[in-house]
Structure formats: C-alpha cells, structure tokens
Amino acid sequence: MKKRELLKRITSVSLALTMAVSLATGCGKEKKDGDSILDEAAKGSKDYVFKQEAFEVQGLDTNGLNGLKIVGDRIYLTSYNEDGFINVYSFNSDGSDLKDVKIAAEPDESFSYIDFDKDGNIYGILGKYNWFDGDMGDAPEEAVEEISSENNDDNASDEASKEASDEKKPETVTEEASEEASEEASDVSSEESSEDIDPEEGYAGAEYDEEVNEEYNLVKYDNAGNQVYKVKLGADLEEGDYYSPCGLVYSENYGLIVSSNHDISKFDEQSGFTPVIDVTAQYNGSCFDLIRGYNGDIFVSGYTDEGRLLGTIDFDNKTIGNKSQALNGYNYYSFFSGNGYDVYGADDNAIYGYDLKSDKLVKLMDYVDSDLSLTYNLSDVVAVSDTELIAFVPDFDYNLTLSRLTKVPADQVKDRTIITLGSAYIDYHVRQAAAKFNQNNEVYRIKLVDYSTYNTEEDYDAGVKKFNLDVASGNVPDIMAFDLESPIESYINKGLFLDVSSYFNNDPDVGQAEYLDNIVDAFKTGDKMYQVVPYFEVATVICKASLLKGQTTLSMEDYRNLLQAKNVSPSKAFGLILRNDILAFGLAFSGKDYIDWGNKTCNFNSDSFVEFMEFINDFPQEYDENTMFYDDYDAAFRTDNALFDVTGIYGFNSFKREKYGRFGEDVAFVGFPGSKNTSVIYPGVTLCISSQTKYADGAWEFVKYFLSEEFQDSLDYDFPIRTSSYEKMKKASMEPEYYEDEDGNKQEVEEYFYVGDQEVKVPNLSQEDVDQIDNLVKNSHFIMYYNDNINNIISEEGSAYFSGQKSAKEVCDIIQSRLSIYVNENS
Template sequence: MKIKGILKRGLSFAMVFSMAASVLVGCGNSKKKNEESVLQKESSGSKEYVYKTEDINLDGIDFEGANICGLKSVGDKIELVATYKDGNAKVVTFNPDGTDVQSSDFSINKDEELSYVTIDNDGGFYALREAPKGGDASSEASTDEDLPTASDKFSVENKDLFIEQYDASGKVVNSFACPDKSAGGYNFNVFNLAISGDGKLYVADTEGIQEVSFDGGLKTVIDTQKSDSPYKESYFRIYDGKDNQIYAYDFGGTDNVFKFDPAKGELSEPLEELNEVTDFGISFFGGAGYDLYISTGEAIYGYSAEKKEAVKLINYIDSAIELDSGISTMTAVGDGEIVGAIPGFDYKYSLVRLTKVPTDQVKDKKIITLGGIAIDWRVSQEAIKFNRTNDEYQIKIVDYSNGENTVDGSHDEAIQKFDMDIVSGNIPDIMVFFDEQPYKKYQNKGLFYDLKPLFDKDEDLKGIKFLPNMEKAMMTDDGKLYSVFNEFLIGTVLAGQKNTGDKKTLSYKDCDDIISQTGNKYDLAFGPMDQNTALEYGIFYAGDKFVDVQNKKCAFDSDEFKKLLEFAAKFPAEIDYEKLGEDSYSNYGSGQSLFMYKQLSGYTDYRTLKRAILGDEISYIGCPNDEGVNESVIIPDWRYAISAQCECPEVAWDFLKRFWYDDFYAKRNYEYGFPVTESGLKFVADNSMDNPYTINESGEKEYYTDSYPIGGTDVKITPLKQEEVDYLTDFILSVDKVDGNDPEIKKIVTEEAAAFFSGQKSADEVAKIIQNRASIYVNESN
C-alpha cells in the first residue's frame, strides 16, 4: 500500500490569508521526553517556520479565471505568464513590492493550453503548447454522444504537442512539433522544460532529458530508454536553480534529485540530503539565497549545495498557507522573502509575498496535536481554517509517514513510530487510524476519550442526519463512542444475477453448485484468489463473529470457522497468473470468473462494475457461509479518536465534527468512500447520475464520458439511473457489521492454517491451535 498521496488531488489548490502569525505551546503537559519521539520533534520548534502572507495587487491586472503558469525573478523584476479560459494571455513584469507594472497581451486558441512555462533571463519564455487533435472538452452537461471519452480527454495520444519560444511580448519566435511516438514506439510526452546557463533549452520527456533545437529537433543527453542506461525506466523533471544550475528529479522511480551537467551530458550522484523531503507532489523553484527551493505538500525547504543540507523554511499550516502539494510558481527575492502565485481552493490565483516572522513576534497558542499516517489532505485544509479563526488554540498535524519521520517511507515503519510514541506516553491529542490499523488495541487499553457526551450535547450536529446504520457502527456494545469516522467502504462478495438469481446470501454448497453448473473451477471462479486470501476475507468480513475484542472472546474452535477453513482449501495454494491473464476482469465477461471479493468504494465504483466488468445486474451476497447471513461489512476509511490524556477535548471535538459538514464532503473531486451523513451520501449519489468532470483553471466544470478498458476495448461508462442509485443505497443501509481487520490475527491464522492446507493437520487440530494463540493475543493486548 502506498500511503503517501493516496488522497492527494491532481492539482494543488490553495488560498493564502493575511493574518497575524501564530504558533504553539503545549495543550497538555503530560507527555514524556523521548529523543526518538516523532510527536515531540514535529510539534516543537514551529516558531522557526512561520511566514506571514500579504497580497500583491497589480494595478490593471485581474487574475479572475487565470492560470498563472510561470513565474521567475528576472534581474530586479518579477515576470509571470498567465493564461485565461477565453484564450487571452498576459506577460506581466513588476517590482517585488507590486509597483511598476508592465504587461503585454497575447492569445492562444481557446481549446489549447500552455504549460511548463520557463522564463529566460531576457524576459522571453519557452512553453509547451498542447492542442487537441479532436474537439475540446465541453463545459456544459450534455448528452454522452457530445462529450469526449476519458481516453480522449486525458491521453496524450489525442494531443499535438509543440515546444515553443516566445519573446517578452508573448509573440511566438520559434516552434517545434514534438513527435507523436517516441523511439520505443509509445506515446511521446513532455514533463517540463529548463534553460541552461548558456541559454540552451532542455526538455524532460519520455525519452529522458534532451536538448531542443528549433532547427535540428531533439538531441538525447540523458537516455532513459536504453537497456543498459543507469536511468532506465526513470522519469525526470528538470528545474532551474541558482546560477542556472539545472536539477533533475526522478519522479517516476527513485525520487532521487541530481545535478544535471548539460555540457558533459551527465547527472551527479543522487543528492542524498534531499531524500527526506522528496515525496508525492513535490516541486522546485529557484531565486536568491539557497541553491534550490523545494516545495512539498507540507513545507518549503531551502537547499544548500555547499553544506549539503535541506533546511525547513516554511510550514504551511503554522503559516496558514493553504497548500497541500508542491508548486513551482514561486521565486525567492531575498533573505526570508518569497513571491509566489498560489491557486486557491476556489481556483483563483493569489499573488502573494511571504516574509519570515521573527520568532519573538509569533503569537503563542496552545497546541492540539493530530497524529496519524497518510493524513487526508482535507484535514490539513480544515486545520488551517481552524487555526486562522481560533485565537487560543492551534491544530498541529504530525504525519508519521512524512519522509522526515521514516527511513524507507513504508507504512509498517510509520505504524511502528506511531506505536513507539504511544507506548512512551507521547500520545497525540487527536489520533488518526487508517483502515489497516487495529485501532481497538488502543481503545481497549483506555487510551480514547468517550465522545458520546460531546456528541449528544453538540447543537451544531442537531441538523445533521446520520445514516441509521452509522451511529451504531461507531458505538461500542456498552454505548460508548471512542472513535468516529466520516467515510466508509463496504466489504462484500458480489456476483452477476444471471448466476445467483435473487439470492441475498450463498452457502458453501451454493458456490459449489454454481461453479459446477457453469463448468468452472475455484482457480478462476472468484477472480485472483488463493487459500490464504479467501481465509483472510472470511475473517475480515465476518465482523466480530470470530474475534470479539471488546469482550476478549474468540471463536476459532467453532464449526463455522472449520467450515471456512474447508472452503478456503478449495482455492489454489498460489494464484496462477499466467492462467488468470493480464486483464483478470475480462474473465468475468467470458464467464470464467463468477464471484468477486470487493471493497466497494462508491457509486462510481458500482457504475463501473455493472457497466463494464460484470455487465449484469449485481447481487451483493457477502462472504459465503452456512448460517444464511449476508456477511458484508462496513470498512471505515479513517477513524478519529481523542486521547483520554487530552486536556482540551472540547476544543479537539470542535475540530473533528467539521469532517461531517457538507462543505467537507463537497471538496472531493473524485469518489472514494461513502459519506456517513444522509446529505453527504445524497451528494455523491447525485454526482453518479451525471457525467464526470474536471475543474479547469477558471473554476469551470469540463465534462467527459467515463470509460473502462476491458479485453482491449474501452467500454463507455454511462451515468447511473435513479433506480440503480436506490438499489445500491438500500444495500448500503442494510449493512450493520464493522470489519474485523487485525493484522496480528491474520498472521496467526495464516501461519497455522498452512498445516491444514498442506494436509499435515486436521481442521479440528488447526482450529484448536488458532483458538489458543488468538485468545492469548486478544487478552494480552487488550
């Protein structure tokens, strides 16, 4: 599981607010000192990273509907290039304080786009121009026939690419038409542009890094396609640093940063000192001071080549800068001063000046720490809003999966760091658990604050209606509310109704009969499935049937578990991927695969399953069992809990409850997870009955028709109808069990079940051993 960037948006949306800079002092004083504590490291020293923001208003320049696609210091001026949806564009120069504004207008075709604008030292610039081979995307909801498909809209195959040189007024001086195909026969694509000290232009593309000659074409300097290349399968972006030094970032493979020497055609050894700050969504920019500036999803760093170190300069949340991904439209103009163009949450660019606030001028606030792994970007947005309006408290986000906090960036290491903090008493005030973490082991140790009294008396929640099965899913058996979630998936087994009829559940014999009647076998009937995975799903989707953590009981010695063991044994020990084929979903269309273990993530997920993969009405039958029970489960996405040690639980709750508000759900520009509120669920359901869309730089919706590749053909995915939405909604509301995920239980079961699968032990013997081991674990860990 790649934990960073799962919920990062495709674009960086931000808003900068002019405000008095504020930072943190401890909300609680009970935390123990621990030199290895990520929590203490991340929640201290924040005064050093606070910058204030000021809007720069340029006389006569309106950025409404603009995309600022390039910005750089040129001498003592700053130059930017902005394009507008109507095809108009501007080159603007100004002093860093916003005075002496000069602008030139030029135009591009309405359906074309300029990107990767790279400004030279004379005020001219280079850019990539993209022109559609067919028509442009429609900004009006229309019939499916009038809209481009997803492949038409997003595939570079359907675009003509031109690398162009413009003078300081925006006039095209030179143009080079990029090839449609690369030397390897695949689609040619451009990643960005950079200019060397001697004025030569270089492009990072699917071939590697190439020198651009408008007369002679492209000359490969760093080849990423040759079989013997040390950079084979790398994908680079290149950036201008100080003194025209070009840096190359391998965003497609190693995440390493190199110095690029165009004259020698060489890359340096990887700059290991940057490994901690390179991550998903990173970008770079240049300017005065440091050799290179790195903009990540959380902060801006300055890189000193001489000292071989990256120094944190700005923390977005501490400085109330609403960024969640790196941007390159910035330039450093002096010590502690940066000018940047930042796209807002409302898709409006703000031109701002960031200046460092002396630490003695940073207002103290009480800190509320929020700690977790791969934290949702919307949580960061809400933290900034909260911090901006609260004069006494400030949310400090501590992401244990941040590159600075882990060595290899794995979720296992991040979980270990999280556990170490908790064991040593360094407990975040608000804890965030993703779906693979066994949160109950913390809950049953008394680490969580009971939120039920706060929930019941909160007037702001009186107008919010929760799905009837969600409140129950969050509560414990004794009526406590130790953790909450705002979105969830549904774990189930599904099948086409042509095989299951109107059945709501399937027994093990039902599965045998359907597989036999259709002439299939267990090796493909459930898609890519082996013995261990089938067994794990059977436990995972059984809720607390086999493991009741709250009451410290296990039931692995039951007849139900022994039957599950026998069912899992029918699957192959290992998946035969050659037989499965490269496109395993196409086996459902051919009838070789019948059932699917699925974590359903939304209405659009259902839409794809019905329209393309199964091509049939869907039955949600849950895991097979002989009890006549539909074993489908609620899988919370992120869970949030407040520490029992938190000295300001009411304030922490005031922050958490925002995740149930409609505007929080409305921030999603894709669907992953069902909202727990009625209005939130209706919002995503209504969206599924319309065509999908993207938001352009002007804030307008551009619709397209979704599609899904099956068997080498793109199948068009049309919007759902109301009766289809109602069918899925009824199923969602019928599920009332929560998943039984616990990695340690999974490990115990799979270790011991191997003896049964290999024929060394009987189901009774194995069940007894698992019961003993699991019972010891549950009692000791809870």
C-alpha cells in the same frame, strides 16, 4: 477526491491500507532514536508562519494563468492557448511594470516547459496533437479526475506516453489525457490544469484517432513574441521509438538545456543539440525535471530505480552529481527556483530551502501554521527571497489566488493553545479541517503530527509502526486520526481514549441533529463513544440477482452449488483474485467472528474456519498464462465466467459501474460466502480524543466540525453520517449532471463505461437503485476487520496446507495456537 478502480480500491483496503497511503506522501526524513515529532509539535514553534495576501498587479487578470517563473526579480506567467494566442506576462516582484507578449498558437498546439533569460527571451516546447470531435464518453467524470491526480507525478508523462504508443484502446483515455496534462505540469499547477480542461472541447488521444501525430518542437521567441527558431525534437529517433519531453531550463552559465526520456542535452543555434547525459543508458529512461539553481547550477529532479533523486548536472563527467542524501525514494517534492537558497522544495506539509553545500533541506513555511488550505504540495510558486514567496494558493473550494506569502516574525505570531493531532497519514479532509479551524479559532491551534515523516526507502510503513508504538505506550497526541489497520479495540481496552458521548449528546450544534444510528452505534463500545467516524463506505460482494433466490447471504454450500450450476471454476469465481487477496477479503468480512478481544479468546480451529481455509485453497497463488487479461475482467461478469465481485460502495453513484457496467443487469448484495454479514462498514477516518489531554473542550471543538452540516454536505463520494446530508446525496444521485456550453446553454453530461472493448452508456440512478443502496447502508452494522499481523500468521501457516504438506485441520490448530498467544499479548 478521486477514487481508484473498484477492484484496486478494495484490494488496497484489505491488503495494505496504511502502507499504501504512507507510500504516497511520506517525507522520509531520517529520525534518530529519542527524537519526537510529537514533542516538537506540542511546543508550537512560531518559526514557520507566513502571511498570505492577494498579490494585485494592476491590469493583470490572473484567471487562466499559470507557470510561475522568476528571473532575477522579474516574475513571469503564461496563459492557455486562447483565441489563437498564448500570452506571456511579466512584472517586477513588487507588481510594477506589467508587460504582455503574445505568441501565436494553433488550437491543437500547447506551449509547455517555458523558461526565460535575463533579456526576456522566451524558450519552451511547442506540442502539437490531434483532437477528437468532442464525444467524451466516460471522460467527463473519470478522465478529468485522473488528470488532477496524475499531474503530481514526475513520471506520468513518460509512462503514459509509452503505454499510449503500445496500446490504442478506448479505456486508455485517462492515461492519454494524463500525458498531455503531465507535460504541462512543470508550468501549470495541478489544480488549474484539471479545472480548465473543458470536457466538451476535446482531448488528444490515441483512442479517438488511430493516426495520432504528436510532434514536439523546441522554440525560442524574442521579448516581443517574434519566433527566433523552431527545431523538431526527437527527429533522429528510430521508427517506433517514442519521444517524451520532461524539462527545459535556461541558464546564463550553460545556455539552454532540454530533458527528455532519452537524454539531457544542451542546445545552441550554431551546434544544435549536444548530449550531456544519456538518460536511457544511465537511468533507464527516467523523466527528469530541470530547475535553475540560484548560484548557477542546474538541478535535476525525478524518480529512478533507486528512488527519488535530486542532484546537479555534471557537465564535465556527463552525469548527475551532488546527489542529495536528504531525500529518499518515497518522498514527493516539487522543486522550484528562487533567490536565496540554491533551490526550493515543497511537499504536502511545508516549503523548504535546499542548501547544496550542506545537503540540507531547511524548513521555511508550514502550511497549517500559516493557515493555508493546502492538502498537497504547493507547486506553482517562486521565491523572491527566503522570506517572500509568490504563489497560486487554492482556497477551500480549490479556486486559485495569486498570492504574496511573507514570513511573519516569531515574536509577532499570536499565542494560542496548541492541540496536537497525530496520524500515520493525515488525509486531506483532516488537513483542510485543521486549516479552517486555525483560521477561525482565537483560543486553540491545531498542530498536525504526520508520522509518515518516519518513512524511509527501506521501511515505507515505519510511520505506521512508530505511530502505533507511541499510542500503545501512552505517548499520544491530543487527537488521533486512525485508519482501519490500527488496533483501536486494544487501545480502548487500555483506556487511551476519551468517552465523548456526553459531548455528542449535549453539544447544541451536534445533539440536535440526526445521524445514521446504525453507523454511529457500530463504532460504540457498549454505551461509550470513543470513536467519531464522520464518513464511511460499505464493502460487500455483488452478483447477478437472477442467480439467487432472494438470499442476502450465502453459505459455503450455497456458494459451491451455484458454481456447479453455472459450471464456473472456483479459481475464477471472483474474477482476477489471488489466494492472499481472497484471504484478506474473507477476514475483512468475518474476522471478528473468530476473535473476541474483550475476553482474549479466538476460535480459528472451528469447523467454519477450516471450511474457510478449504475455500481459499481453490484460488491461485499467482497468475498464469490461462488467467483472463485485465481488459476482459468486466466482461467476465456479464458472461458468467466470473460470478462474484468484492467491491466498495462509496456513495450512491459508485453503484453505476457495478449494475450498468460490470454486470449489465440487476444485481444483489450477498456478502462473502460463509459470512453472516451482507456488508461491512469501512470507516473513512476514525477520530479519537486522548483521555490524557488537558484540552478536551478544544479537541471536541475541532472534532465536532466533522459532524457539522457544512462538512457533511461537502462530501462528494464517501457516505456522510448526518441524516440530512445523506438524504441530500441520495436525492442528488438521481439527478442528471450538466455543464454549460460556450453559448451558456445547459447540456446534460452523458456517462459511459467500457466493458472489454464495448462502450456502455450509463443511465442515471433510478429510485429503485437508490433504495437498494439505501437498504444496504442502513443494514450495515459491522466494521470491516483488518489486522496485518493476524493475516500474515494465517497466510504463513496456511502455506503448509496450500502446498499439500498438512491438512486444513492441522494448520488451523497451529493457527489457533499462535493467535491465542497473539490475542492475549495484544488485548
């Protein structure tokens, strides 16, 4: 699981928790009043079940293959450039008649956006890059992770390419690597591309060579692998203009079509390129993928200023026509070709057939119903028909298997009791757990209810609102998965959740294990256990240890004295942070000090909160020309131009960036100024069982998996709550990482960070480092606080003080009045 840059990560936690995740994966289907995805899920439809079988093709080794395509009933696959060749394999949809065509390629060449015609001729874009000498710096950990994430973005190639041409800085390694990976994404599954990039073999990147020569050529080979032509792309561009390929498709009706950030053009050997759509003028340089439609149309898919777009090329009017209304700007679909429907689409939950005439997406296969271990959209797939798919399907360890997926008739789907699991956004841990549970349990089946399907372009957190509204009204799934924004305390007060303490204590698979008591206890309500939090992070504030006198918290007076002693401006004490951000951070640490939900009281007119508002007023409302650039952000902490960093410790290794990168010396955890807490606990996911469920035993069988050794040991970043798993993570964090070179020898991975333009080598964590983190974790007792409505009220009323219209005390009295009403109405 990739982690964002720490500052961005904590900002997203504190300011837009559920909005952010809803943006990432919302399906955006419009819902009518009265529709209930929960009711639909509870019925347990059997219409979307496919059976997975390994697809064996005699003589074909599928390792390293990717780029599934289908032409008629013939399947095509390609290999990476290895031993001077790219192999193109093809076979009939029943696995017969395997053919292998070899295409010569240099080590610095990549072959992407590959397509085929009915005669087996091969078309694609041959890219040529400079490669550096193998010194990866911080790329083994960060660049590879960035690639696996960014492959799923249609615009990644375009955006990264533009940035790369403007800035050639060391820290852009992830963007540069992302560019290359993204260009292959239409033919290479995201998992395969990230796994097969070997760090020690090198990346193309401007940061390692000031004279990067990226060259793209349109190429055609006959069905024996002989080159028919090679034509340079972007040859007519003005100096400084950048060419980024986006897609290629061959159509029997229209010939060869090529998409770039400049245009969509038709190509033939006699006339050369004929522009069809001016992408720069009409769509501001968007990068469009091309998909061959079953009925002859060429489909265009991508993001524009208006959101997600799926349409067809209108060759007569030189534009994109038939723009689908079934999608919105916050969908993420990958589209692919096949027989039957005009095109096919996949999102995080299912595969659909798209009917152009009716402009409808018809759901065909549900991943969870089909027991697939998918946590993202299935991208490397083709449709033999609407009931038979060929795809690279990952297992729980992300190993890919070439598989045949065949529809199971509804009357052949085994009956099992449906247990619904609902969330505003269902993360990958929950998805994988549901798939495992469904594969192994003969009595119950988990049915996911993803409320992010309510999200629209106009309201990207509609799913959050709908989920919380359903829960508050008692229309609840059997199991609920919450993040930090949901008002869980209010739901507990309303009696919506089952106390699972007896299950936790008496289940032999759980009760005999040891867990981190302070974390488990933090989520209890008295002696009741309504919440199960299987993994977590710790938020804190870090500064140099040399600046302190052993304090673990700082009063506001301590804080101001330290700023004065170091001659640091209050507006820059926390680096690049705006006023609304610091408000959210402060409330995250101290919000519960001002609200007592149980007694329905609050004290926002207290002296401490007035002092807090005065503290917030020191921070800028927006950045100006005197604000430090982001490139200088880390360096500011080393030079004492900034003193405090609000950050999240997500696993032991995340501490490396703070101590050895950002600060460059021993650091201390001090919590937020004025707060009583050195740290607060940020739950990864909170699982609750409905008090109304008819299937409490079955629901617990699912929930307890998250407490198992298998799951807890699998956590790579967030802290596990099982003591044995936590201790394993602690020990592993001090051990060096290795990779195996081409001779089979173990080589230690060296880790680097960039601080400004300085490369910093990061050592392994010491016992002292690990003990410091361990002490922080085990002395964390309070949950991070977040309530968007409360934050908005404080920000809204506080504006009168920040603009000088009222005193801090006056606005705090108004805040107290408004929030007293809010707390009473929502307790």
